[in-house]
Amino acid sequence: MKKFIIPFSMFILLSCGGEEVKNEGSEEEEISEETISEEEVFADDIADSYVPDDQMDGGQKCDDRPIEVYLNDPDKGGTNVRDTPNGKVVGQLKEDDINVAFFITVYEASNGWFRVNNIIEGMEEDFMFNDNGECWIHGSVLSVDTRNYEGETIEVMGGPTYGIQQPDHFIDKEMSGFHLLDKCGPWLKVKGNGIEGWIHSEWLCGNPLTTCS
Template structure:
């Protein structure tokens, strides 16, 4: 009985932890971005910090997004190597995004019309390594993205399985 109780408590705590982070979207600040990221206490509020990539140490910023408005994302910016973290609101922009994970070089990237595997395909992007997909919104772990491909902007929902928020590799 004691073992059963321990297992049940473990499962409850695991489910609670998984549920708490279920909605966070992991993105990166474009590793080529040379500007500063301004962090606010609320959308258009007081500036609490201004950070940028540390190119000398190759310490790039990642961003765990947990909330959004039309113009801002809220979450935690973190340096990948040093681990230094900053919480707050960041204005959306072309420098916030992800790469598309594609281990099948001839298979195009599908952008969906909704944040679901059951949605229709909105458009496809022929596999192109190193394209940066701007994230403009999210729904749970789905990212609404814009990507420039051969002079044309393609947009739609990118599934969590196809996202790569690692500033050191493009997952291709």
């Protein structure tokens, strides 16, 4: 009988050991799945605001969602509206006693030029340029103001994104007259008041005569 007892005991030990390894492997698989899930949640949290550097170059992959700005040209002789960046002049905007301000929608930027809606709204009348619907105005004559009316702090970023880098500047009071340098989706790169950088459009107002709600 002893000849059969020893192998049977070893068989029981080996069986238990094998089951133990199997259980440990299952626990590792569960931990791994939980880790991946947490990483996916983090990626989802920043996906809406993060634009990788290789997608920001020249604004090639930035969408053309509209942002409201206003005309701010120190030359009151008239502002040229062109059919392409630095292209043919298709019209002029001139502020006067009737149209004391022009409200303009920008869609995309190219080397300092901004594609705008071909129907530009004045105080008393609208102006339409270029039948094909594409018009361009230089960013040096376009402006926005900040809308932190209750003293909120605005973060001015080095690129069109939150959360990946530290802000270059902070704005804790209302400021006006920022000129446009570039655009990427809902972000504008602006310059003025001793500040240059990217500001999200939720903190910008394109109306110099009143506040934006």
